[in-house]
Amino acid sequence: MNTAEPQTERPHADPPRLRADATENRNRILDVARAAFAERGLDVPMAAIARRAEVGVATLYRRFPTKDALITEVFADQISACTSVIDEALADPDPWHGFQNAVTTMCEMQAEDLGLTSAFLTAFPEAVDFERQRSHVEQGLAELVRRAQDDGRLRPDFMVSDLILVFLAGNGVATGASEASRAASRRVVAYLLSSFHTDRVDPHTPLPPPAPLDIGHIARLITR
Structure with missing residues (x-):
């Protein structure tokens, strides 16, 4: 059996x-x-x-x-990468290193993006919870600035809104998808970061008043 x-x-x-x-x-x-x-x-x-x-x-x-599904997935990956940069920088035990890496990496992402995010938000304004992601980025950047200043290496007169100037400067020289354009963006950002370090502060020449820029646009500028 x-x-x-x-x-x-x-x-x-x-x-x-x-x-x-x-x-x-x-x-x-x-x-x-x-x-x-x-x-x-x-x-x-x-x-x-x-x-x-x-x-x-x-x-x-x-x-x-569908093509909409592909576009939405591309954008979701882009925003996810942005928030990951912030989280990794906040986890860095060295406040200045975390701040520097976050700004450098985001400007590189901006140079690569060449307007993708702006185009997506125009075509699909409700496709992704952008406001929540943007708030996360803004709060993270503010915390990175605070930590680097408390550590004594980021000049005390630096404002969070000054990051907009950095992104605008990087975007201004990243006029194409070539490596030369990206290299120019990296060099400009490196110059700016150097000027933000307390070693470069001239106590006899204070900065002009901060520009009236809306920090709410920071996350848009990062990948614009």
Whole structure:
């Protein structure tokens, strides 16, 4: 008498390589789409994105059923990266290092973005909870400034709104997607950060009064 229990068929899990390939395809599509949207605006055809990502159009639509879904995912990744920069800087035990890294990295993101965020918010104002993310960025930047000043290395007359000047300066020289443009942005930001350090403060030449800039626009400027 055969007492062995009948075996039920179990669903086969995807092989690890297949799952890895799917992840690689998704990330490549998002990277290509981000660059394409930044360079050419949101009207880039899906077929062009698939071609640049070296995937079939059918594969692209399996990952992102509509173009709106792809655009929204690109923007969500961009904002998530921004908030991650803030969180990592706040976790840095060195207040000046955290402040410096946050500003430098955000300006690099801004140079790469070339207007993607502004275009997205114009086309899809309700697609992502931008206000909550923006508030997180603003509060984080204010805390980074406070910590660096309490540590004694960020000049005491520096205002949080002065960060807008940094982002505007970085954006002003990042006029294209070339490496030369990004290098110019990095150099300008490095000059500015150097001037913010207390080692560079001239007690006999105070700064002019702060510009009446709205800190509420900081998060927009970061990736504008």
